[in-house]
Amino acid sequence: MKGKMEKLHNICMVSDFFYPNTGGVESHIYQLSQCLIQRGHKVIVLTHAYSQRNGIRHLTNGLKVYYLPIGPFYNQCVLPTLFTSLPIVRNILIREQISIVHGHSAFSALAHEAMIHAKTMGLKTMFTDHSLFGFADLSSIITNHILQISLADAHHVICVSHTSRENTVLRASLNPSGVSVIPNAVDSSMFTPDPSKRNPRRITIVVISRLVYRKGMDLLAGLMPIICQRHPDVDFLIGGGGPKGLDLEEVREEHQLHDRITLLGPVDHDNVKNVLNQGDIFVNSSLTEAFCIAIVEAACCGLQVVSTRVGGVPEVLPPDLITLADPSVNSLVTSLEEAIQRKRRGQVLDPFAVHNRVKKFYTWPNVAMRTEKIYNQISEEPSFTLSERIERYGSSNTLFLVFFSAVAILNHILYRLLERIFPRKDIDLVPPFPIDVLKTKLTTKAEMYDGPARRTRSKKTESPS
Structure with missing residues (x-):
């Protein structure tokens, strides 16, 4: 499919915003996931329930979506609970043998929670920021402090424009070397x-x-x-x-x-x-x-x-x-x-x-290739220990530092407790999706990225819309 590949990753995309909801974030996650699958990686999506859409659904090319049994609380986002989602998120990440958790959208409470749980489990985390925020109003101040804590121990951050990168670096007090620009794309x-x-x-x-x-x-x-x-x-x-x-x-x-x-x-x-x-x-x-x-x-x-x-x-x-x-x-x-x-x-x-x-300006294969390079980079980096995570929170406001340090410690304790009560050896692992199926469907590079084969619907495949 891609020639000799150096590394294959098991990736979990997490966001409150996904199909059947429509929007830029939803389209970005779906298209990026499809291209990564076609490049040989395993990708799943984690989101909350949408009305009657609950449980596991399979989209085109074997993209598995977990619609968690959690309803939206406000503006299509779940109520932040910090700890109650740990058991189910842990179970899914272990079952799917996930190595990288990729959160999307600063508005998504589920993305931040899943990244916290993934860090506790020693997995690699990265985040794509799709929005701009101000600095003066109360909601922006609170959101920026939360983002500062959430991204302090993320392995890498992606922004969709240079303006967005400058905004995110300032808001979250990040080292600019850990923030890349990869724009959105369009399926022409x-x-x-x-x-x-x-x-x-x-x-x-x-x-x-x-x-x-x-x-x-x-x-x-x-x-x-x-x-x-x-x-x-x-x-x-x-x-x-x-x-x-x-x-x-x-x-x-x-x-x-x-x-x-x-x-x-x-x-x-x-x-x-x-x-x-x-x-x-x-x-x-x-x-x-x-x-x-x-x-x-x-x-x-x-x-x-x-x-x-x-x-x-x-x-x-x-x-x-x-x-x-x-x-x-x-x-x-x-x-x-x-x-x-x-x-x-x-x-x-x-x-x-x-x-x-x-159609030549922004293509999903290019976005996927550049994102894959970041996956390869962070896969070589060591995971942060609990003490290192708390140390990285040090640049935040004292109140937020104390609160999220306590969250990290309690999350770590609950995770260890779950490891004893529900040991991972008792959790059935999901076998990989047969990539050979894709090879028979997508025979040329043009078909793989631009043709309608990627969205072909069958009786066993559900359209995202």
């Missing part, structure tokens, strides 16, 4: 242009996002009536769910724009391409963004992209493929009107030419 075969779906008599502005404050939904609510009033031939098509959806509905009601603003609600990942291809312009109004994979997907479908100039967004696309605006209603309106005028004058780039450019 899933986002291809289809201009025939566009309405030639109208200009459609598409928004696909979580409808939450940090995604700039207040800005979107402010600009929509202005654009609709100034440009009678412009419509809005909005996909996504979240609490700010009510605000957008109120704007539509107040200004009587039912025929101009369409709210689709949550959009399945398989349907995102169809929604994007109905539009001419894509708008990202985020107030903070580490990378924003949505604008890459939109550009891959050949849309003009208008985005706020925040976080790592200016790093993502070249200037001729994106129009940047300040995070304000007036600036976004100005940038949108520039894009509208380009569309009317026919000064837009050919969507297929844009697609062929963008």
